[in-house]
Amino acid sequence: MKRLSIGLRLTLWYLAIFLLAELIFGAGMWFILRQNLYDIADQALQGQAADLERFLQARQNISTAQLKAEISEDYKIESSEDYLQISDAAGNLIYRSRFLEEHPLPPLPVDQRGKPRYENRKLAQRRFRFISKKMIAGDHVYIVQIGHPMHEEMETLDDFLRYLLWFAPLLLLGASAVGYWLSRRALAPVDALARTARTISGHNLSSRLEKLHTGDELQRLSDTLNEMLGRIESAFLRITEFTADASHELRTPISLIHTEAELALRRSRNQEEYREALLHILLEADRTAKLVEELLALARADSGSEVLNIHPLDLLKLLKESTSKWAQVASLRNLKFEEHLDVEHVPVMGDENALRRVIDILLDNAFKYTPAPGTVTLSAEQNQGNILVSVEDTGMGIAPEDQIRIFERFYRVDKARSRELGGAGLGLAIAQWIVKRHKGTITVKSELGSGSVFRVEIPSAVIPAEHASLSSNNPGSGENYSPD
Ligand code: ADP
DSSP, X not given: OOOOOHHHHHHHHHHHHHHHHHHHHHHHHHHHHHHHHHHHHHHHHHHHHHHHHHXXXXXXXXXXXXXXXXXXXXXXXXXXXXXXXEEETTOOEEEEOHHHHHSOOOOOOOOTTSOOEEEEEEETXXXXXXXXXXXXXXXXXXXEEEEEEOHHHHHHHHHHHHHHHHHHHHHHHHHHHHHHHHHHHHHHHHHHHHHHHHHOOGGGTTOOOOOOOSOSHHHHHHHHHHHHHHHHHHHHHHHHHHHHHHHHHHHHHHHHHHHHHHHHHHSOOOHHHHHHHXXXXXXXXXXXXXXXXXXXXXXXXXXXXXXXXXXXXXXXHHHHHHHHHHHHHHHHTTOEEEEEOOOSOOEEEEOHHHHHHHHHHHHHHHXXXXXXXXXXXXXXXXXXXXXXXXXXXXXXOOOHHHHTTTTSTTOOSSHHHHHHTTOOSOHHXXXXXXXXXXXXXXXXXXXXXXXEEEEEEEEBOOOOGGGTTOOXXXXXXXXXXXXX
């Protein structure tokens, strides 16, 4: 079933509550009015009963027949009493006024302790309130009933009820109209927000919902939605830029491969020339493969599907492995490679392939951007519960304005030079992602022309006894860890 709109539901709730309030108010007022009218009648009856009691007490020594005569003559004239009935304790009638003779009063309960009791009775189609009271005058006990006509009071009460029943639906109708108008007014900004939101798509993500200045929940809602749109827009832009940059980067090596092959085939060449062309093609194919691999790593990182296998390991072993590999590169490039690894263990919780990749990225950069004869230094130290690995070079350095951007994807200080050296500007972005996943930080300090220092700081681990050997060749010993 289709749910009713919020506006309609609010109106219905408003109506239901209004109706309930009206019912409670109406019934309450009716009861209070009735009680007040009875109270007035009861007071009048009490006064009459007190008069009669005094009258009876003044005549306590006369016979019943005399009393009967005196009431008929004196009392009746004094009090113009029309609805009086007096009997003795045994129930024998002593006096009864004419109206009650004609319309006998059904027996009324009497309180034996002498307290007055009040009852409503209908006689000859007229409503009455009667007081019943036991009165003692000397040796005599009398049961007295005095009536008070109530038709005027009851008419007032009925009129009140009639007005109530007339006005209540009118009031309800008016209230429902006002309620509906109020809810429409309150929810109008929601409709406006929904209309704008419906027009926003991937092509106009920069549009924003109308800014409300109501200072209430709706303003908070529109502000929150706008913030969310902002986040979606920047994520969307990042993806679009990434796709554009990636296609651009892939196009260059592919067109180079294409040109190289085309040139080689244009005319017949000797074996040496073919060999050189194929070597160029191989080099470009390697670069393309590396680029595709880097793109994949970043795409997996973005989608959250890159699972790191975090387990206790000794980073020192990884660093030592790297030094032997990079020492050869250093000698080939005529660079000095120093290592300061004067620590016994460098225990961390980490993924060894990922951490190896970080070390390789930093060393690769250091060797790429340091002209011979220069020095590259790899060092590791413990620093207040953290492991600090730094890669220092005496190379070309990085200008301050570039230092904040080199961790961005595809950012290269000198595009042409970096490409020539085989870089697409993705290495540091990948390194930063890996370090972050190890709850660490990566920073750079550099001076143009004098070299750079890249520092990676990750929390040091307390290695449990069973991992005391700290085998870096034992990835299975770690638990699977999915980056958040
Ligand atoms: P690339 O693969 O192009 O080296 P990176 O993300 O690793 O990409 O580095 C980004 C840019 O930062 C490089 O293009 C280079 O301009 C600069 N850079 C990185 N490391 C160094 C360094 N040790 N010395 C000088 N410049 C560096």
